[in-house]
Amino acid sequence: MxxxxxxxxxxxxxxxxxxxxxxxxxxxxxxxxxxxxxxxILVNAFLDSDNNLTLENFKIFFTEKSSLIVLGNSVFVGLVTTLICLLIGYPVAYFLSKMSSGKVLVLFFVLPMWVNFLIRTLATKAIFLAMDVTLGMGTVVFGMVYNYLPFMILPLHTTLSSIDRSYIEAAQDLGADSSTVFLKTILPLSVSGIISGITMVFIPTISTFAISQLLSNGKIFLFGDSIQMKFDQGLYGVGSIMSIVMLVFVLVSNFLMNRVGRNNNNMGRSLW
Amino acid sequence: MKKRIPLIAVLLVAVLCISLTLAACDKSGAAGGSSSGKDELVIYNWEQYIDTGIIPDFEQYYYELTGRRLEITYTTFDTNETMMTKVLKNDANVDLICPSEYAIEKLMSAGFVKNLKEVENRLTEQYGGKYTFDNMHSNIEPEVMSAIKTMFSAVQAGDKTYDMTEYMVPYMWGTLGLLYNKNVVSEEELEKYGWGMLWNESNNPELEGKILVKDSIRDTYCAAVLYLKEYNKLPDGVSATQGVPYSELSVADLINCTDDALLKAAEEALTEQRDHIAGYEVDFGKDDMLNEIVYLDLAWSGDALWAIEESYDEEADDYLLGYYVPEIGSNIWYDGWIIPTSAKNELAAMLFIDYMCTPRSGARNTGYIGYTSAVAKDKLMSDQGAIDALLDVEYLWYASSEECKIFFDADGNSVFRYEWTEGDVYYLYADGSEAEIDDESTLTPAGYETDEDGYYLTADGENIVDADAMSYFFFDEGRYPEITETLGVMRDFGSANDKVVQMWERAKAGTDTPWVLIWCLIAITAVVGISAGAYFLKEYLKRRPRKLPKDASLSPDNGDTIA
Known part of the structure; x- marks a missing residue:
């Protein structure tokens, strides 16, 4: 000292x-x-409404079946959204990275991100209503994918377009056909991009509340909605616990992603 | 790492300093009002809950009255809960708040509200009776006051009880009811099924999935328990807290009852409701009703009246929407002005409340926001300022010779004769009330002149307010419901609040399995599985013929060992 x-x-x-x-x-x-x-938040989590130290908030959250169901539902929605984003985003990013004009085209995918997401979501709702689609889980997942797809495409595109062409040529020289090249060369080299993409999509989706509220008229009740309601009703203690649970989820998924990323050789460049 | 410790310490100190200065600024800002030569009044009200033109008018009025300049800071809140948190944490340096009745109860229990009588006495003493607050005492609808008194005459705070009417002055009031689309929902249906319409009990196919309820537990809970009462679904047995069978509870007791058994029944009802509704609205219900996206909405009378006014269809000469309060009963609510203990400018606050109780202000606010003012109906009717304000916003209009004929009856009262459809004649007095006229020959024509547009003129050249408009405004059951015992005031849930919120969360979360997600997951797995399968199948097919012609020395095993 x-x-x-x-x-x-x-x-x-x-x-x-x-x-x-x-x-x-x-x-x-x-x-x-x-x-x-x-x-x-940490302090609030241990205080009851009269500012006394308590562990009651933990008990309330972890013994209440509905809050765990809501949490489970949120994680499920996040998982499905992430997978759909990956499934749609990867081929798009792959073909864009092969095209010479890919950089410009990526811009078109990023363009909607410049419009405020609340406005985009409200517009999506208006379109659904005009098409007479019943609002519900389906529309919520659509809204999530629509909003978070650019976050998947962008890191993937960066990683894929920075893969050295000579690796692919070498694989082809050694007799690999196109599908083998993809599976054995390109895919492993783009793992870091996939991981960034997943982190960028999964973490915001489990905490979102505006999209689910707007695109289901509040019928789909996710973890973010639940936290918001707790704070609205002045239940700061439980709300804080839930925020901490969310934070733990974020940290754990980040940690897991980093572990996977480290195990795989970081050949490609990740964006984030 | 060691080197950084002082840096962080310096930064922490900086943070502390900044927050302290900010706090200090806050305090000096609040206290510095009078030192700058101007009086200050901080109002904390609901969003869009006042005719904003009234604020500068009051500043002028205050100047004329006291000779001092006043600067009003007008701040807003969006829910009672936001406001309460702020006040209870002593964060709100305001002089006037306009919460709902249950929030006032809660603030009173916590000892955050000043007794207006005491404030008035203090001011009278201090200024030697220079200022009077008569409007506040004489203009409020007596029925509203008595309804508040019956429910809140003994608000518990510590070990004492207080009468809420001494602590608040009502501002707006109304009921909870159903805003419906007249083309889809018929009045017979509403009368027959009442609150059950929110569960689509009439099985109207057009209505299914086109219902919105409020995303607010207090209102939905009220609707749910009254629905249970209507359909005899109330839990059996005796209420644990009230000591009588649930079915015998009055509306007011029922909507304030938070027994576990009743909560459970309400939860079941609300869970069941999920299948019939489009969703829970926060603030878009009125718009969705006007745009015919949904056909039924759980609404407050003020919002409903506003929406109905907006829904006027010129072609059909009718309103698209209607408002209905089910006969079994409903919630009646009040918002009122209170002076919190943190208030600094009592005089301005009291004068403001008094100013808001003038018929003209009441009419202006009603005209602007559509809610029902707590200023008594007969005060509004008889006040020229109020009538003018309502004419300004077209709630009232002038009598035209195209629409009516004006007579005098034997007592010299004006009687308006209307005949919209051939043979269907009715008579109204000038205040809008119905006139029973059996024999038209007892009437003498008033003989008023008309101007070039056909509007009647009095001998002084003044226009005459149309009696039909008066009747539409002042005799609207939605705006001025008869206060009976089927309309219950809802108290604060108190210590049961957490329990109710949890119930509401369970009901909102629902129990349905997210099939869409499961199908999505299955589809994703299938796509990945099929592509992987296709790849391995291809590899397998490719490898088999290759093995046969090849030499053993060129087998892929060699390659593996080199790698």
Whole structure:
């Protein structure tokens, strides 16, 4: 400790504008708007309505069947959305990466992202209503896929287009046909992109609430909706627990994804 | 790592400093109102719940009255819960709030509301009776006051009880009911099935899946328990808290009952309801009704009246929508002005409440937001300012010679004669009430002149307000329902709130299996499986003939060992 103080003191005397100084505003921002709220959530999770320390909130959440069902449903919706996004997004990204004009075409996929997602979702709802489609789980999944597809395509496209052509040529020289080239060369090389894509899609989808509320008229009740309702009704304790559960989910899926990513040789470049 | 510790410490200190300065600014800002020479009044009201033109008018009125300038800060909230959280955490530095009755109850119990009588006495003493607050006392609909008194005469706070009428002045009131599309839902259906319409008990095929209910537990719970009562589905046995059988509870007791058995029955009803409705609306119900996306909506009378007004069809000369309160009963609600204990400018707050109770302000607010003002009906009718305000927003219009004839009866009252369809004649007095005229010969024509557009003019050249318009406005059952015991006030759920919210969440989450998701998953697995299968089949077919002509030395095994 004394060493540290000693090391800092002379530095303070001749304060210089180093590169690091420029990061201070952001660090300050992080502390105020990321760290502080997280601490507040953590504190709230252990307080009851009269501000006494309690573990009751945990009990309420984990013994209530409906909240676990809602959580399960959310994870299920997130899973299906992610898989559909991957299934649609991968071929698109693959063909775009092979085309010379792919970069421009990717722009078209990203273009809807520039429109506010609430407006997009409301427009989707209007279209469904005009087509006389009953709002429900189907429309919610559609809305999710529609909203999050660009997040899948973008990292995949980046990874796929940065694969060195010579790997593919080498595989072909060694007698692999096109499907074998894809399965044995391109797919393993794009794993990092797939992982970024999955993380980018899965995590937001399990926490979303606006899409499910708008595209099902509130009939599909997901984890995000549940948290929102808890805070609306002033049940801060349980709401905080649920936010923490969500956070744990995010961290765990991130951790798992990183593990998978590390095991696979990071040949391709991932975007995020 | 060690080096960074001071940096973080410095940043933490910085954060602390900033928040402290912010807090300090907040305080000085709130207190600095009077020092800058201007009085300040902070109002905290529902969104879009006032004629915004009234605010500058009141500032002017205040100046004329007190000789001091007033600056009004008008802030809004979207739910009672948001507002309550803010107030209960002492975060709201406001002088006036307009919550619903149950929120007032909760705030009173927590000791956050000032007694208006005491405030008034204090102000009278302080200013030597310079300011009076007569409108507040004399203009409020007495029936509304008595309804509040019966329910909230003894609000518990600590070990004492308080009378809510001393703490709040009603602002708007109304009922909960059904907003329906006249083309799809008939009045007979509504009368026969009542709240059951929200469950499509009439099995109207057009209505199935075209119903919206409010995404608010208090309102849906009220509808659900009354539905249970209507269809004799209330739980058997005696209520645990009320001590009488559920079927014998009055409407007010029933909608305030949160027994486990009743909650369970309500949950079942609400879960069952999911299959019949389009969804839960937050604020789009009115629009969806107007656009005919849905045909039935659980609505508050104020919203319903607004929507009905909007739904006027010129061609059909009729309103598309209607509002119905089921006969079995409903919820009657009140929003009212309270002065929280955090209030600093009591005088301005009291004068503002008083100003809002003038017939003209009541009429302006009603005209602007469509809700029913708590200012008494007869005060509005007899006040020229109120009538003018309603004429401005076209709730009222002038009598025209094309539509009616004006007579005087034997007592000298004006009688308006209408004959919209041939032979179907009816008579109205000038205030819109019905006149029983058996013999037209007892009437003498008023002999009013008309202007070039056909509107009647009095001897002074003034237009005359149409009696039919008065009747539409003041004798509308939706706007001015008869307050009977079938209309119950809903209290705060109190300690049962968590239980009710959990029930509501279970009902909203539903129990249906997400088949769409399962099918999607199966389809995805199938697609992946088929492509994988196709690939392996191809490999297998390719490999088999290859093996036969090839030499043993060129077998793929060699390749493997090299790698």
């Amino acid at each position: 004394t060493n540290a103080v000693a090391a800092v003191r002379p530095a303070r005397k001749k304060f210089k504008i180093t590169k690091r100084v420029f990061s201070y505003p952001y660090v300050l921002f992080m502390l105020l708007f990321v760290v502080l709220p997280l601490v507040m």
